[in-house]
Amino acid sequence: GAGVSQSPSNKVTEKGKDVELRCDPISGHTALYWYRQRLGQGLEFLIYFQGNSAPDKSGLPSDRFSAERTGESVSTLTIQRTQQEDSAVYLCASSLVATANTGELFFGEGSRLTVL
Amino acid sequence: DAKTTQPNSMESNEEEPVHLPCNHSTISGTDYIHWYRQLPSQGPEYVIHGLTSNVNNRMASLAIAEDRKSSTLILHRATLRDAAVYYCILMNAGNNRKLIWGLGTSLAVNP
Numbered sequence: 302g303a304g305v306s307q308s309p310s311n312k313v314t315e316k317g318k319d320v321e322l323r324c325d326p327i328s329g330h331t332a333l334y335w336y337r338q339r340l341g342q343g344l345e346f347l348i349y350f351q352g353n354s355a356p357d358k359s360g361l362p363s364d365r366f367s368a369e370r371t372g373e374s375v376s377t378l379t380i381q382r383t384q385q386e387d388s389a390v391y392l393c394a395s396s397l398v399a400t401a402n403t404g405e406l407f408f409g410e411g412s413r414l415t416v417l
Numbered sequence: 418d419a420k421t422t423q424p425n426s427m428e429s430n431e432e433e434p435v436h437l438p439c440n441h442s443t444i445s446g447t448d449y450i451h452w453y454r455q456l457p458s459q460g461p462e463y464v465i466h467g468l469t470s471n472v473n474n475r476m477a478s479l480a481i482a483e484d485r486k487s488s489t490l491i492l493h494r495a496t497l498r499d500a501a502v503y504y505c506i507l508m509n510a511g512n513n514r515k516l517i518w519g520l521g522t523s524l525a526v527n528p
Contacts, residue, residue, distance in 0.1 A: 305460075336518075343504065343518035344461070392460050404508075406453070408460030 303327075305409035307393050313415045314383055322378045322412045326395030332404065333376050335368060336392045338411070344392065350376060383416045390414070421505045426523045429495045437490040437522050439505030444485050448507040452479065452490050455502045455521070464490065464503070500526045 306325040314320050326333050335347040346360040350370045361367070365383075370376040380387055390411040396404040422440045429435040441450065449468050453461040465472055465479045467488075472479040478491040492499055504521040 341520075343520050344516070345518070346516060394460070405463045405466075406461070408462070410458075410460050 305393055305395055305407050307391075307409035307412050309412055310410065311413045311415075313417065315417050316385060317382055319379065319381045320383055320414060322380075322391050322414070324376045324378070324393030324395075324409060326374065326376070326393070327397075327407055328374075330395035330397050330407070331373060332396045332398065333370060334394045334396075334406070335376070335378050336394065337362075337389045338392060339389045347378070347391075380414075383414075385416045388414055388416045420517055421507060421519060423503070423505055423519060423522045425520065426525070428525045428527065429492075430527045431497060432494050435492040435495045435499070435524065435526075437492070437503050437505075437524065438487065439489070440487045441505070441507055442486045444507060445509065447509045449509065450479065450481060450485075450488050451506050451508050452477070453504045453506065454499075455504065456498075457501075461504065466508075495524075495526045497526050497528060500524055 305327055308323045312320055331352055333350040336344040337347055338344050348355055348361055348368050349357045352373050353370050365381045368378045378391060390413045392408055392411045394406040394408045396406050398404050449466055451466040452464040454464050455461045465474050465477050467479045467481055471481060480489045502521040502523050504518055506516050506518055
């Protein structure tokens with residue numbers, strides 16, 4: 302597709318359930334990022350992929366959070382045993398190269414997660 | 418990581434210029450200044466970036482202070498569609514986009 306695609310756009314789940322959020326980056330983009338944005342807040346870094354490897358997982362808030370990327374394309378963010386504080390918009394971004402000067406970030410529209 | 422500070426909110430009238438300031442007094446020599454904006458219910462959108470020299474593109478202009486401790490995003494003629502939260506962030510090759518995104522400036526545009 303033309304842009305970064307995320308699914309589902311909205312997800313309502315019950316506390317304790319697992320959720321999977323999917324990101325399809327722009328074709329050919331080697332770098333992929335996950336961010337979390339709580340209501341009224343700025344973006345919070347979660348994890349970064351270069352190709353299929355994740356050199357920086359330091360932003361994952363707990364061991365309930367994990368992410369993988371396959372085929373240098375699709376990425377899945379999994380949250381196990383969801384808690385109410387996990388409620389947020391999860392944003393995925395990709396860039397052609399992971400360099401500061403030329404690596405413009407392209408964001409998807411996000412997946413809004415609500416944990417009841 | 419170096420941080421940026423921006424006013425929480427600003428207001429402008431349609432078709433008037435808007436100057437959005439950003440302070441980054443602890444910027445390092447390898448930090449690039451990037452601006453993104455976020456329209457309601459959307460992901461952030463790239464606006465412009467620069468290192469030392471002023472930059473212009475179809476969306477905006479970026480004016481960077483000589484000491485690089487501050488910068489200003491300039492929207493030459495605000496439109497209603499420019500109402501968004503504007504984020505000023507610093508990027509360098511070493512931070513792997515583990516960026517510090519503050520709360521940004523919420524810009525309101527009056528018709």
